[in-house]
Amino acid sequence: MTTSALSRKTPGNNPAGKPGNKPAPQGARRKPFNWRRAGAWTLVVVAIIITVAPFLWMLRTALSSNASLASNASNLLPADFSLGAFKRVLGLQTPEEAIAEGGSGAAINFWLYLRNSIIFASVTTAGQVFFSAMAAYAFSRLRWPGRNVVFGLFLATMMVPPIFTALPNFLMIKNLGLLNTFAGLALPFLFMTPFAIFFLRQFFLSMSREVEEAAMLDGAKHLRIFFQIVLPNAAAPLATLALLTFIGQWNEYFWPLLVGQDENVRVLTVGLGVFKSQSPQGAPDWSGLMAATLIAALPVLLLFIAFGKRVVNSIGFSGIK
């Protein structure tokens, strides 16, 4: 894929010094074609600008002093450059300083929300991926009566919209006295999602049975095979699944909004919503808000920079039916 893309990407400005693999393709025959190509590339560039520019605007606003934003609304550079917004969000500014810079003076417990988000996203990811892997093992490598029926039932729940189960789940968590606890936040996500099981089962089905059978002849039990053979061999899809799950959980809003309103368990997404509505005197603290959203998005952005290829290549359709 890459090679063909490379050879086709720059037909026009190929340096003359390079020995062409193809005999001189830049002749008159190609000219109308190049116009199309230029047009297509323009569209690609426009799409990328539309996609990326808002993030730059987020950064620009976060680096501005809130009080100066209004008078420099269309200036592309930060208005009255200041790190105050970041300091304010991270609690490094006194309320007086904050108000002087146009902040609300009200504290947002950013560090606390950050901690809560980390706990919520990592616990649910770890549980969900591990338990789903166990179930996927039972659905793919073990033979037992009713296997396909149970698997079908699991898959069917993919069709149920989250809001539908959210109300009864809320009532149950409330009755269990788990509102505003990490247990209440995490439980519905902790054990499985149909998608995770489906995803891993597909991979386990494709793994070779030989090593496993040899181990079994040696008297190894299923637990050992699962931990020492299956899981290590499935490291790549497990990592991809964990990455996707973590991003999804980090961004989750609806369920934490229902059961995690309390400060001590409030996650970043919910906290940001509260922060926005917290603008007592007139104009909202835009730079503070943008600094907060930027920091809240940072973990996902970093993960994406580190493992982006894995995420991008994991998106497709070949297995869904």
Add this chain to the structure above:
Amino acid sequence: MTTITKLPDPVAGGSKHSHRGNTPRPGRGRRLGDLRIALLFILPAMIGFVAFFLVPTIRGIYLSFTEYSVLGDPTWIGTRNYTAIFADELFWNAMAVTLQYVGLNIGFQTVIALGLALLMHRVAKSTLIRGALLLPFLVANVIVALLWFWMLDYQIGIVNEIINWFGLPRIAFFGSEQWAIPTIAGVNVWRHMGYTALLIFAGLQSIPSHVYEVASLDGASQTRTFWSITMPLLRPVLVLVLVVTVIGSFQVFDTVAVTTGGGPINASRVIQMYIYQKAFGESDFGYASALSVILFVILALVAFIQMKFLKGNESDLD
């Protein structure tokens, strides 16, 4: 996050792949197979399935036939919630608003994503470009909503500055009844277009190149090739993309909750927002449950109709 993901190709490990499915394992009960150990492996997932999917689904349906305000016990009232809903103007308003949102969101999103996918397929196959286009999808709904809430601010938002610079009147994107839903739809088009494009792109890549070669040998024009080769062969993927995106679109909530909260007046009170307000604002869990049963039925119908009439599960390739 609704994720549709490419699964590891079962043929990939082909060389070592050996099915000895029929060889019986030594020393095991033939009929029950690995049942005991399987139960152990499936136990945690089964707990999650029963406690957080199966029971709530049944309980949700039950609650929809009751009056329940969290305090006390639910009282059975038969179909009174449903008859009330059909006479409820706010419900019909919510449905209309939601449909308007879905139409705008899916319409623009699908066309733009199809265009982007074709561009990626034809000229820009680099992973970097695909990664950049995927970026908004990875950031939380809430963050995307807040970012655009700021950029579309009436007074000092950059978009209104640009509009103003062109000499046009400023627009109250989130603040006016006529603009609220188109604005929210637009924000979510921005968030999802790259992701949707990648799904379609994956479908494009699965079209074998020899089909195109034959077409170009026959001298078919680009437009002709697109309409008579690409589109028919892409149809199954497009249908699946539509099913998934339409179902997701019906459940829009985060963006609305963070920006307009359903207003101004009722202009952006989408169905999930209405359910949320009924349940948690007015503690009317019976009514809210009935609303979500209706939403559930609508979504199932939508999926069924799309699969049936667009024949999503058949490919024209064979």
